[in-house]
Every structure is written in C-alpha cells, then in structure tokens.
Amino acid sequence: MRIRGSPFGRSLYQKLLLLTVIAISFIFYFKFIKFSSEHLNANPESNLVDVSDLDSLNPLEKLIRADLLKQERGLGDRGKSVALVGASKTKGDEDVKRIALNEELSEHLSYNRTVPDARNPQCRNIHYDLNDLPTASVIIIFYNEPYSVLVRTVHSVLNTGDTRILKEVILVDDASVNVELKDKLDYYIETRFPKNVRLIRLKSRLGLIRARLAGARAARGDVLLFLDAHCECVEKWLEPLLARIKESRTSVLVPIIDVIDAKDFHYSSNGYSTFQVGGFSWSGHFDWIDISARERDRQARECPEKNVDVCPTYSPTMAGGLFAINREYFWEIGSYDEQMDGWGGENLEISFRVWQCGGTIETIPCSRVGHIFRDFHPYSFPDNRDTHGINTVRMALVWMDEYINLFFMNRPDLK
Numbered sequence: 001m002r003i004r005g006s007p008f009g010r011s012l013y014q015k016l017l018l019l020t021v022i023a024i025s026f027i028f029y030f031k032f033i034k035f036s037s038e039h040l041n042a043n044p045e046s047n048l049v050d051v052s053d054l055d056s057l058n059p060l061e062k063l064i065r066a067d068l069l070k071q072e073r074g075l076g077d078r079g080k081s082v083a084l085v086g087a088s089k090t091k092g093d094e095d096v097k098r099i100a101l102n103e104e105l106s107e108h109l110s111y112n113r114t115v116p117d118a119r120n121p122q123c124r125n126i127h128y129d130l131n132d133l134p135t136a137s138v139i140i141i142f143y144n145e146p147y148s149v150l151v152r153t154v155h156s157v158l159n160t161g162d163t164r165i166l167k168e169v170i171l172v173d174d175a176s177v178n179v180e181l182k183d184k185l186d187y188y189i190e191t192r193f194p195k196n197v198r199l200i201r202l203k204s205r206l207g208l209i210r211a212r213l214a215g216a217r218a219a220r221g222d223v224l225l226f227l228d229a230h231c232e233c234v235e236k237w238l239e240p241l242l243a244r245i246k247e248s249r250t251s252v253l254v255p256i257i258d259v260i261d262a263k264d265f266h267y268s269s270n271g272y273s274t275f276q277v278g279g280f281s282w283s284g285h286f287d288w289i290d291i292s293a294r295e296r297d298r299q300a301r302e303c304p305e306k307n308v309d310v311c312p313t314y315s316p317t318m319a320g321g322l323f324a325i326n327r328e329y330f331w332e333i334g335s336y337d338e339q340m341d342g343w344g345g346e347n348l349e350i351s352f353r354v355w356q357c358g359g360t361i362e363t364i365p366c367s368r369v370g371h372i373f374r375d376f377h378p379y380s381f382p383d384n385r386d387t388h389g390i391n392t393v394r395m396a397l398v399w400m401d402e403y404i405n406l407f408f409m410n411r412p413d414l415k
C-alpha cells in the first residue's frame with residue numbers, strides 16, 4: 001500500500017502536528033489562568049474564592065479571602081437595611097457603641113453592593129460625551145477608617161467611574177494605627193485594584209486639611225474630587241460634576257449627599273423633588289438650609305432651557321467631605337488654609353474663600369453620593385484640642401471683615 005509522502009516527510013508532519021497541539025495547549029492554559037485571576041479581581045465575592053487550601057496561601061491573601069467569605073452576596077443590595085442576628089448582632093451593637101458605626105455589618109456586605117438611583121428621572125436624559133469631559137482625581141483621606149468601609153468606598157468609585165473620566169484614586173493615610181490599614185490594605189490594593197489606585201502614607205498625623213493637601217499635590221487629573229472614606233456613589237455621579245466644571249472652571253461643586261445609616265447601612269434619600277444647600281450659623285457652624293426664592297429666580301433666568309430642578313444651585317457653604325474643584329483653580333485661590341489643624345472649620349473657610357475669590361459653590365442635583373453619618377466622632381484629636389473652634393476663629397478673622405463682631409457676640413468663648 002502506497003502512503004503519500006516519504007517516511008521522513010510523514011514523521012516531520014506528525015512532529016509539527018504534535019508541536020502545534022502543545023503550543024495551543026500552552027496558550028489555552030495561560031489564557032485560562034489569566035482569565036481566572038482577572039475575574040477574581042473584578043468580583044471579589046464571587047464563587048472563585050477558593051477555600052480548599054487557605055493554609056497554603058500567603059498570610060495576607062488568607063486574610064483577604066477570609067474577609068470575602070464573610071460577605072453575603074446580595075445582602076443590603078439597592079441600599080436596603082440589614083438586621084444582624086445572634087452573635088453578629090451582639091458584636092455589631094458593640095461596634096456602634098465603640099465607633100458609632102456597625103463595622104460587623106459592613107463586613108457582611110459585599111464590597112460591590114448596589115445603591116438605589118435616587119436621581120431626578122430627568123437626569124437620565126442628559127447625555128455626556130465622556131471623551132470630551134475633564135478627568136477626575138478622586139482623593140480619599142482616612143484616619144483609622146473601618147477597613148471594609150474604606151475598601152467599599154474605593155470599589156464604589158471604580159464601579160461608577162468610567163475609565164475615560166476617572167484618572168486616578170488617591171488614598172491618603174493620615175498615620176492610622178489600625179493594623180488592618182497597613183500590610184493588608186497595601187496587599188489588597190496591589191492585587192485587587194487597577195494601577196490608578198494609589199496610597200500615600202503620611203509619616204505623622206497631619207489632620208484632615210494637610211492630608212487632603214498631600215493628596216491634591218499628588219493629583220494629576222483636571223479636577224480634584226475630595227471624597228470621605230465612608231461613601232457609596234450613585235451611578236453617573238461624576239459626569240454632571242465634570243461637565244459643569246468644563247462649562248465654568250470657577251464653580252466648586254457638591255453632589256446631593258444622601259444618608260447611609262451607620263447602624264443598618266440603609267441608604268435613604270429625601271427623593272429628588274427637594275434638597276437643601278449648605279448654610280452657616282453665626283456661631284460658626286455649618287447647617288442645611290432651604291433653597292431661597294432669590295436663587296430659584298436666578299436659576300429660572302440663567303438656565304431657562306433646563307428644568308430648575310436639575311440646574312446647578314448656588315450654595316452659601318459646603319458640608320466639606322465631598323466636593324469637586326478644578327485643580328488649577330484650587331491652587332489659584334490658595335487651596336486650604338494650611339495652618340488649620342485636626343478637623344473642622346475648613347469647610348466654611350473654603351466656602352467663604354471661593355465666594356470672595358470670584359468663584360461659586362453649587363449643588364449639582366444630578367450627582368448623588370451616599371455618606372455614612374455617625375452620631376459621634378470615633379477618634380480623638382491630637383492633644384484633645386478643640387480644632388473646630390480654633391480653625392473657625394481663623395476663618396472668621398480672615399474672611400468676615402466687620403461681621404466678625406456678630407461672630408464673637410455668638411462665640412464669646414473664642415474671643
């Protein structure tokens with residue numbers, strides 16, 4: 001029987017075939033490995049968490065997998081409240097007394113839990129060209145933040161921020177002492193987050209203002225977006241902020257801030273029909289006030305093509321934890337008062353600064369972010385000084401001119 005080709009040729013053909021099969025197997029093998037690790041990165045709570053050989057893993061990987069195993073998929077989704085039972089409930093109640101936040105519950109919720117879309121329905125009809133918007137550097141500072149709350153905040157930013165507009169996320173650790181925020185956080189960032197999430201560690205505790213400045217100095221995006229370390233963002237919260245700054249570079253913007261309950265993590269909004277803006281009292285405290293009739297008139301005049309309900313709304317002051325500002329403009333107006341220590345008062349200071357340096361503070365109704373409000377401060381300040389009071393006097397002396405008398409009438413303790 002005649003076989004086509006010479007014996008030598010046939011053998012070469014078989015060898016080539018074998019080589020091809022081996023090559024293809026290699027490619028498939030590496031593709032699969034790569035796919036699994038990417039998939040794991042994208043969904044930390046997914047079923048790919050392998051529990052069979054935890055002991056063989058490095059200690060940090062082990063801790064992170066144990067965290068993921070504790071999370072219950074779907075729990076608290078769409079911002080629903082969650083009640084713990086049994087031993088978890090006891091532990092959660094203790095957390096609330098200790099740090100005014102249910103850390104135990106936070107650890108049971110997925111890092112990627114969803115929140116409701118509380119925006120005005122009109123917001124969904126506004127189109128943004130993502131290739132034509134400025135980019136954002138999100139700056140998140142923290143001091144002893146509960147680890148899972150911080151990690152969820154970063155996931156929320158990544159989940160809601162399109163890569164075309166989210167330049168980077170800069171975390172600034174203001175010399176926390178909580179061990180979970182050390183090696184474990186470094187490892188989590190390295191293995192679970194994209195490369196545009198960075199962590200800056202301050203060598204000693206500098207306080208909120210100087211920590212934010214450290215983040216701002218490192219930022220390279222067009223817009224600085226300061227965000228507290230205990231937030232969950234509503235979809236498309238970035239776009240309307242960036243679009244407004246593109247339109248008006250001296251506008252300093254705040255989203256509508258919704259409430260995440262510190263005990264049951266319920267996400268609640270007052271609906272979209274009403275919201276308040278930032279005010280202040282003559283004792284130097286921030287408060288929430290209704291939108292004035294004068295402002296409604298201005299909106300009707302200046303944004304006639306849109307419904308006033310979704311128009312930028314002038315706000316006398318800002319709450320402080322969340323705001324967006326053109327990066328160059330931030331430095332042009334002298335940034336923060338760097339001599340302010342600890343925490344507090346800086347929000348009124350930057351508000352007075354912006355309005356008196358030709359800018360505006362505006363609430364952007366189509367941008368919404370949930371923030372965990374706590375009943376008390378979970379940590380003390382260096383030397384237990386009343387930094388809010390001291391910072392507020394600085395603000396009043398610099399920006400209030402002759403109105404300072406009204407301030408001191410209300411705060412004789414600070415004179």
Ligand SMILES: [Mn+2]
Binds near residue numbers: 228229230321372
């Ligand atoms: Mn806060």
